[in-house]
Amino acid sequence: xxxxxxxxxxxxxxxxxxxxxxxxIDTCTRCGLCYDTCHAYDGxxxxxxxxxxxxxxxxKLYKRYRSLSGMLFPYFTDAAGFSDKVMDQLHEAAWSCxxxxxxxxxxxxxxxxxxxxxxxxxxxVAYGTAPxxxxxxxxxAVEKGKSIDEFKEGYxxxxxxxxxxxxxxxxxxxxxxLIPMEKMNADIMYVGLAGAHSIVNPAIIFNAAxxxxxxxxxxxxxxxxxxxxPEKANFIAQRIIKEAVALNVKEVVMVECGTAFRILHSLxxxxxxKVSSIVEVIYRYMESGKxxxxxxxxxxxxxxxxxxxxxxxxxxxxxxxxxxxHIVSDYREMTPTREHNWCCGGGGGLxxxxxxxxxIKTGKPxxxxxxxxxxxxxxxxxxxCVSQLQxxxxxxxxxxxVKYLTEIVCENLDV
Amino acid sequence: MWDKIFHYVLxxxxxxAFAVFFGGILFKLIIVLFSKKFKGSLATYPRKxxxxxxxxxxxLIAMVLLVLGHLELIKExxxxxxxxxxxxxxxxxxxxxxxxCTLYFLFRRFKSPWREISVPExxxxxxxxxxxxxxxxxxxxxxxxxxxxFGLNAELYREYFGSLVAFKPVIPEGISLSPHYVLVALHIxxxxxxxxxxxxxxxxxxVFAFLSLNLKRK
Ligand code: HEM
Ligand code: SF4
Ligand code: SF4
Numbered sequence: 001x002x003x004x005x006x007x008x009x010x011x012x013x014x015x016x017x018x019x020x021x022x023x024x025i026d027t028c029t030r031c032g033l034c035y036d037t038c039h040a041y042d043g044x045x046x047x048x049x050x051x052x053x054x055x056x057x058x059x060k061l062y063k064r065y066r067s068l069s070g071m072l073f074p075y076f077t078d079a080a081g082f083s084d085k086v087m088d089q090l091h092e093a094a095w096s097c098x099x100x101x102x103x104x105x106x107x108x109x110x111x112x113x114x115x116x117x118x119x120x121x122x123x124x125v126a127y128g129t130a131p132x133x134x135x136x137x138x139x140x141a142v143e144k145g146k147s148i149d150e151f152k153e154g155y156x157x158x159x160x161x162x163x164x165x166x167x168x169x170x171x172x173x174x175x176x177x178l179i180p181m182e183k184m185n186a187d188i189m190y191v192g193l194a195g196a197h198s199i200v201n202p203a204i205i206f207n208a209a210x211x212x213x214x215x216x217x218x219x220x221x222x223x224x225x226x227x228x229x230p231e232k233a234n235f236i237a238q239r240i241i242k243e244a245v246a247l248n249v250k251e252v253v254m255v256e257c258g259t260a261f262r263i264l265h266s267l268x269x270x271x272x273x274k275v276s277s278i279v280e281v282i283y284r285y286m287e288s289g290k291x292x293x294x295x296x297x298x299x300x301x302x303x304x305x306x307x308x309x310x311x312x313x314x315x316x317x318x319x320x321x322x323x324x325x326h327i328v329s330d331y332r333e334m335t336p337t338r339e340h341n342w343c344c345g346g347g348g349g350l351x352x353x354x355x356x357x358x359x360i361k362t363g364k365p366x367x368x369x370x371x372x373x374x375x376x377x378x379x380x381x382x383x384x385c386v387s388q389l390q391x392x393x394x395x396x397x398x399x400x401x402v403k404y405l406t407e408i409v410c411e412n413l414d415v
Numbered sequence: 416m417w418d419k420i421f422h423y424v425l426x427x428x429x430x431x432a433f434a435v436f437f438g439g440i441l442f443k444l445i446i447v448l449f450s451k452k453f454k455g456s457l458a459t460y461p462r463k464x465x466x467x468x469x470x471x472x473x474x475l476i477a478m479v480l481l482v483l484g485h486l487e488l489i490k491e492x493x494x495x496x497x498x499x500x501x502x503x504x505x506x507x508x509x510x511x512x513x514x515x516c517t518l519y520f521l522f523r524r525f526k527s528p529w530r531e532i533s534v535p536e537x538x539x540x541x542x543x544x545x546x547x548x549x550x551x552x553x554x555x556x557x558x559x560x561x562x563x564x565f566g567l568n569a570e571l572y573r574e575y576f577g578s579l580v581a582f583k584p585v586i587p588e589g590i591s592l593s594p595h596y597v598l599v600a601l602h603i604x605x606x607x608x609x610x611x612x613x614x615x616x617x618x619x620x621x622v623f624a625f626l627s628l629n630l631k632r633k
Contacts, residue, residue: 018451023627026443027620030532047531056532069536069615078534105459109624110631112457267455315460339460 121228220260226349258309346388439614510552
């Protein structure tokens with residue numbers, strides 16, 4: 001490895017050595033309690049896929065360059081400097097972690113291996129082995145943020161078509177303004193994704209509830225965060241924040257996408273507006289009677305997969321369950337569930353990579369959980385989870401149907 | 416020559432070890448204090464403490480008893496003697512508990528998956544802790560049963576520890592002329608090493624545990 005490159009990597013180590021990282025580097029006792037709590041390790045039992053196994057690769061580097069004991073006694077602390085071999089290990093560790101933080105709940109010290117792998121991904125960006133697909137998607141999102149005016153015209157055309165679908169579903173006289181954009185002082189700014197379903201279904205719900213809302217020009221998903229590039233991640237998130245501030249909206253509601261929700265809800269610090277998930281908003285409408293859902297309309301067995309970023313990392317456990325228990329007559333819980341629910345294996349940007357075989361294998365604990373419930377319909381509230389659940393379904397030949405929460409809500413809307 | 420070395424270990428190195436121990440922890444805490452905070456929230460939900468601390472709780476109880484026991488070797492503390500007992504507290508059980516804990520942790524590391532994730536530091540710390548405890552227990556049990564005219568008793572240790580605390584260090588002849596002097600020196604040497612390693616090893620989890628767990632609840 002070249003000296004200049006090592007220097008650059010060292011400066012990244014330093015810049016990411018914030019307070020939590022200081023705890024995480026020093027505190028791990030290698031007690032092994034997290035060892036088998038990672039779905040990747042459960043699917044492929046290999047040290048590098050266990051939380052502590054992954055974290056150790058990064059910890060070695062921190063020991064070597066940023067800790068007194070590691071510099072003085074590299075043997076005892078197992079410190080290691082940058083080399084192509086270590087970077088390859090780091091690649092394997094970082095790009096098999098979904099950042100689900102299931103290990104964190106099981107660590108007696110609350111060590112956030114997901115965050116540590118975020119630092120590892122940052123190093124890999126500088127080293128040049130970050131997955132190209134993600135880097136390209138992140139660049140495209142940054143580009144869109146820089147020249148949004150050029151995109152607006154085309155986007156409005158697309159939305160016009162979607163408004164007709166909303167009109168049909170709700171039997172309204174005109175499609176005009178069913179999906180408002182750039183509306184000042186709206187109560188809600190909804191942030192969707194590129195797929196039409198992520199806009200149509202929420203638009204149906206907002207219109208049914210007669211909400212004063214507007215649609216964002218941007219997608220909620222943050223490929224900068226997935227790729228591990230904090231600068232791009234910040235820029236991509238700031239696009240949405242700036243738009244919401246310019247429109248003076250009260251609340252930003254995130255599409256069914258765990259990462260999009262977590263970034264705005266938990267990682268950007270204080271914001272001048274409230275951040276909610278569409279799941280919370282649907283629950284609010286249901287409770288206040290703004291929308292009516294058919295009671296016990298679905299008789300097949302249904303189970304709910306907690307997206308890690310909504311449940312364990314966002315605290316949204318009850319809302320989706322209450323919604324489903326209203327619509328569904330046979331609701332079944334997975335075991336383990338809630339904060340101990342197994343990650344499906346599709347998060348952290350892994351779902352956007354060409355790694356289907358890996359994702360089928362590491363989706364094994366999720367498959368086992370689903371099979372055990374005997375459910376015919378698996379509902380989730382995250383784009384990544386739903387597509388990964390589809391992969392698990394076809395990979396293992398499961399006889400199930402996978403649905404978005406908004407989808408099952410729209411199907412059972414009493415209009 | 417050995418006399419000189421023992422003298423150094425029993426006096427200078429003890430001061431050094433305590434200075435490194437407290438200074439090191441302070442140094443680590445200051446570094447943390449001046450580090451960049453994380454601007455967002457690292458909470459997991461529901462916001463509660465993780466799995467029961469389990470076996471570590473036993474190590475912790477033994478640890479508290481161990482510290483109290485050593486305190487009583489400095490002088491008689493009324494508040495510790497609220498429940499009447501012989502010095503050293505726990506009558507040998509503290510040492511045994513500690514040995515069982517360290518041996519359990521050590522043997523565990525010889526098998527998978529701990530074997531793969533362990534680094535030399537993990538073994539070193541446990542071996543040091545184990546050896547310190549074994550010799551410490553020997554010192555205690557030897558005295559308690561007056562084995563083979565062991566002749567090292569709490570009064571002598573109090574004289575020695577008391578002089579250290581008063582910064583007028585002397586090694587009583589009862590200790591330095593005893594044939595078991597070498598064990599005393601070894602126990603103190605190993606304990607010094609443990610104290611000095613503590614702030615710079617994973618043992619910092621004693622301090623950081625509370626801070627990192629707190630992040631999870633914010
Ligand atoms: C007071 C001083 C403490 C000492 C001397 C101490 C010592 C140790 C030692 C020697 C180990 C064994 C490491 C190994 O397996 O190699 C250990 C593990 C551990 N310690 Fe501590 N510890 C202390 C405080 C704490 C505190 C305050 C906590 C929690 C809040 C804690 C939680 C743990 C846990 C969870 C483990 C791993 C247990 C396992 O392997 O199952 N310790 N500690
Ligand atoms: S549970 Fe926590 S302390 Fe134990 S090995 Fe895993 S990360 Fe380290
Ligand atoms: S965050 Fe999730 S995927 Fe990553 S190591 Fe922990 S359990 Fe495994």
